[in-house]
Amino acid sequence: MFRKFFLSIKIRSFSIRNRLIAKVHGLNSEKYWDFRFKNNWQHLNGRLQSMLFASGFATLNFHFENVNSILDYGCGLADSIPVLKSKYPEAQLFFYDFSKKAMEIATKNYGQYAQPFHPKSVQRFSLVYCSNVIEHITDVQIDT
Secondary structure (H helix, E strand, O other), X not given: OHHHHHHHHHHHHHHHHHHHHHHHHOOOOHXXXXXXXXXXXXXXXXXXXXXXXXXXXXXXXXXXXXXXXXXXXXXXOOOOHHHHHHHOOOOEEEEEOOOHHHHHHHHHHHOOOEEEOOOOOOOOOOEEEOOOOHHHOOOOOOOO
């Protein structure tokens, strides 16, 4: 009972800090997401959500042909990597998130299955997987 109460207070404390950081630095700032990935992403089931969304993608009754490379763009902690690897076992996998903390954790957890992608490099991918990212993009510049 005490443990549950303490966890509830800890989550509320993170929630207040989340809102404060979002207000000061912006909801889509690197500082906000570094804090989230370092402190409460797992407690608030972010990792589970990432895996479930990737599983939903993998179970679609559709299979892209000739996929030899995949980029998980906006990967968070890259928890989609094992799912993408099981769906496309022959593909070379890459991951990227603008949060340095997320990239650090993703590399530690999944570096043996996928490579970190550096956005300044010039590389093409057969498939770009992007989950829970579009709604966070506020400054879009499209080159035509």
